[in-house]
Amino acid sequence: MARTPLDRLGGILIDPDLLDWQRGLRAQFPLIAGRPDVAYLDSAATSQKPQAVLDAVHHYLTTGNANAGRGTYTWANETTAMVERTRDRIKRFLGDPEPAASGVHFTSGTSQGLRVVALDWLPELLRDGDEIIVPFADHRANADPWLEAQQLLARQGVTIRVHPLPYEADSHDYDQAALARLVNERTRFVAATHVHHVYGNDMNVHRIREVVGPAVPICLDAAQSIGHLPVSVADLDVDFVVFSGHKALALPGTGAVWSRDLRGPRLRPGGWAGTPNTAGIASLHAALDWLDNAGLDRIEQWTLALSARLTDGLSRLEPYEVLGCQASLTADSQVQRRHSLVTFRHRSISSNDLGFILDSHGVMVRADGHCQGGQGEQETSVRASLHVYNTPAEIDRLLTALAELR
């Protein structure tokens, strides 16, 4: 049945159900609901946690806390089973079509996950003269480890070539035509990012498979997409999905690497892993349940709409420059929109100062260089990033504070 739109939020029609739905969800975040005096706009750095996640951690620690994968008594066995259930939960969350063939390795976040792929898996794949293609204008967590792998191999007498993944200048998307020119019979691996952590755009990674063909493994940094939009490994046809649980409503110190384990060797993280972050893993299971129950399509619709409202508002304030695709500045633009984050600069006030000024207005944003790789933006900027708990009123509060600085 067609619904009556109640509001146009950032150019996107929002039906009354969605507004009610969001209100109900926001109320489930104690830190957010308890502090209406501030606006937390730094979820791309780390997210806030719903009560269900806090309850799951409390439940785990008060009913059966033990180590996992060792010990034979009841609490130890229950903890081991919980860790295994969380692996299965991650596979389901990612729409894994062959869960029996894939693996999940727990990490502290995306940075550690990408290093595991780079240092524990990639060297086994590569031979002298092989080539890899990696993104140097994304987060440095998705740039540095590949260079470390190159150095590691060089010490063993194996020379590999590392090509920068090319970008289109206007859209900040990857440049598929330039990528096609780079790919050759020695191309063994491509690393990419799903949603860019500065420009907020979906990097259209599904097109990378079309360019590189069926045999080349692709590793996806999904730090800014997991928990914000549906991520399907079947649709994207990637071999690794690396993400931070703490950006997806789970506890700090959580993350995972999902590996398809079909192209190249199986991922077998090296060395003795030691005790896993069991409370964090329990929180990740609860977070993924929460996100699936809330509905990732609706979360995506909501944060796209808020980002469009913010982008549109900023583009009307003369002293501000919005970074990223310039064709998507207006709220009703038909081209790509920013997923949950918008980055900008004032033409004369430093981003650092802007961060402090906004904090004094109760608006928490990230103001720095955003840990970019070597070919990323060289100047600092301000990033406002959102999750499902944020509201149009918070966007307007930010815009009002910025407008006063004109």
Ligand code: PMP
């Ligand atoms: N990749 C991207 C795209 C990110 O946005 C971030 C976090 N800002 C990371 C990697 C690193 O994540 P973590 O700090 O959880 O290791």
